[in-house]
Amino acid sequence: MVRVPHSASEQPIGPSAHSTHSTEDVPCDEEQLAHSRAMDDFLSALNRESELGRMDYQQFGICSSGTSGLQISHLVQSLDQKRSGLKGLHATKVDIWDAEKEGEMTLTLTFPRHAQPTSPASVTLLFSVDSVKGDGLRVKFNSHSIHPHTQMVCISETTRFLVLKAGQSHAHIHLKLSVTIETWKDENQPKPSVSELRDVLMRKVDGSNMSMKPILIFLSDRDEQGTPHLKYHRNPLDEKLPSRTYLFLCELHKFLSDVLPQKEGPTSQEGANTVSLDALHSLPPLSLGVSSTESLLSGLVNSSTPTVFVFPERQQGLQIHRVEVTLDSSLLSVLRMRLDEAMAQVKQQEAGQNVIDRLQKLSKLSALSPEGEDDEAVAKEHKRAQYRSVLLLKALQVVLSTWEMERAQRAARADEDGPSVPSQCRLQSLSVSLRKFFLEPSKVNINNCEGECGFPLTSGNNHAILLNSHIQSGQPVNRSLCCVPVEFDDLCVIELESEGTNISFKTNVVATKCECR
Structure with missing residues (x-):
């Protein structure tokens, strides 16, 4: 009795795209x-x-x-x-x-x-x-x-x-x-x-x-050697088709790549100055899944911490990616509300039909069941849908914050065209490049502090006030007051791997407040 292979669809692969995974490549498109x-x-x-x-x-x-x-x-x-x-x-x-x-x-x-x-x-x-x-x-x-x-x-x-x-x-x-x-x-x-x-x-x-x-x-x-670009698929009939999570992650990567500004190839000088994400100080990574603490899940849903996504070098590695999270009813309600708000904000922007289409696909793939759904048959998929919804919320926050940063940078450039007036110490937007495979976004806004620390001093501690008074009286000092960051946000890194998802926080990355010191 014949046992027909489960999948015989072929996709051409380049000679440099050989996979080390045992799982057959599944179309992401x-x-x-x-x-x-x-x-x-x-x-x-x-x-x-x-x-x-x-x-x-x-x-x-x-x-x-x-x-x-x-x-x-x-x-x-x-x-x-x-x-x-x-x-x-x-x-x-x-x-x-x-x-x-x-x-x-x-x-x-x-x-x-x-x-x-x-x-x-x-x-x-x-x-x-x-x-x-x-x-x-x-x-x-x-x-x-x-x-x-x-x-x-x-x-x-x-x-x-x-x-x-x-x-x-x-x-x-x-x-x-x-x-x-x-x-x-x-x-x-x-x-x-x-x-x-x-x-x-x-x-x-x-x-x-x-x-x-x-x-x-x-x-x-089966042993034909004439077409190295093709391989035979011999999956058993009962092997599952690509999961909704795999399709969601594929679509999420495309969405972020389409919407976020892509980094051009760096010059030799820029390449030397690019910092590896792994070189930054970090809190111990946390695994996102059924065992995740309530504080981690609540933090992901409720905060707008600057975030980057790290995708694997080969997306096919995500075929076996299965992650579930369980949010209590109150946190699930907050997630629904914040998702609706974020999607509405994205749609208000003139982002183009392609972005809207991708957003609709993502929304469909991460759709949550109505509250009170207790059917055991859908319980596991419901937990995976919660996981996908959390990722979608964080991705939309990345997009919205990037657009807000771009608007601020355009406004700052417009101010530069006006009369030159010395500015007091203040927070300014500053983007830097990070190096990591398939990082979205590839640039992170860390902000910087610029401006003068003169009289009258509007920001600073007692030491700065006294030092400024000393300088204003004409007394010599070896170091003048400097406009520096004094408060920071962490950078949330969501790293997607075949076995699961790790959440790590790179500490003190984004400047949020400036003072004269």
């Missing part, structure tokens, strides 16, 4: 993930048919046990003999042209050349389709890229996939298909338009406007 799941669904359906010892041709859009039926059987038999493996490659581009006749259109599918094996045993073109009610329809595909050049499929209520046998003699870079509706369920009604037929052949992903692009499936020997 939503579109790649959707196509990965489509392949998983197809392989699961194949596996069920094999276990039952029969073939439900309607599920695969097969009109009869002809060419397409033999293609499905060949896939199952080859996998059963454990001689071959599957590679899935989804189209990177789909172009659609309307034909002159009703019920006809032309599809041109583009696939990356470098990701295709050199000598596949067979090539299959897979469509993940939307079902059609009633008797359905027969659709004819014609192309020199499929073999035979003309193939018929039947789409009905139970159809989930369409399978076409592709040629093996050349790389499939641009695959052009002529599509014709041969039989429509109701001859008295007009045939589907091009857009309607497109929506049938490339169904929409649930809850989004994204269409499922066709996938090329290559059947090849």
Whole structure:
């Protein structure tokens, strides 16, 4: 009995991107993930048919046990003999042209050349389709890229996939298909338009406007060495799909990268002056999880301490990242309120539609269940959602504080253009670069103290007052009064690792008050 691999979707990886993790790379991109799941669904359906010892041709859009039926059987038999493996490659581009006749259109599918094996045993073109009610329809595909050049499929209520046998003699870079509706369920009604037929052949992903692009499936020997950019996926069928936490962290990294100003490549002098985050004095790190103290959780939710996120060098390391926190009902209410306020503030800024879209995805992935939810089946996921919500709140605080700093810096530059007037000792914005893999933000505003310490002295202790009086009387001193920081905030570092999340506080990083000393 065949046991079909769980995932056969392939993603090209560069020669420098080899992973040391045993876990297979899981797509972080939503579109790649959707196509990965489509392949998983197809392989699961194949596996069920094999276990039952029969073939439900309607599920695969097969009109009869002809060419397409033999293609499905060949896939199952080859996998059963454990001689071959599957590679899935989804189209990177789909172009659609309307034909002159009703019920006809032309599809041109583009696939990356470098990701295709050199000598596949067979090539299959897979469509993940939307079902059609009633008797359905027969659709004819014609192309020199499929073999035979003309193939018929039947789409009905139970159809989930369409399978076409592709040629093996050349790389499939641009695959052009002529599509014709041969039989429509109701001859008295007009045939589907091009857009309607497109929506049938490339169904929409649930809850989004994204269409499922066709996938090329290559059947090849497992020990083939001809395509080093591809690897075989042999995950068991019961292995879980990427967790919501993994998808959330991927989206969070993209959100911060899009919104926060990115540091340009440093000059040699700037590189020498960049400080490693690890070189700063720190309190002992705390693990964020089910055992976290109430004071740590309350501090994260209630404070607006300057924060940076540290992501792993390879995001795939977060595939096994599972963290849960438990907030009491009062703190959970505060978290909801602060999240709503922060998201409203971000939306008020003219940040662009891309930022709003990412924020909506993050909000959906971190959605909290209504208070009083006691169902055991959702308890674990609810705790993970609380964890994701805490991270989202801290990320939004980072974004809002960065925007506030940028506004202050613009105002300061505008003041510099005016008449030059000596200023009293005061706090000024100052950003410095920190060095660490995938640090968001890569620059931190630590502030600085600037201005004169003259008469009258508006800030300072008794020593400063007496010293200033001594200087004003004309008495010589070796050191004049200096405008210096006297109060500081810590820097909260949220370090995301495959095993969990560590919270550390770099002490006395951000100046918050200046005085003359």
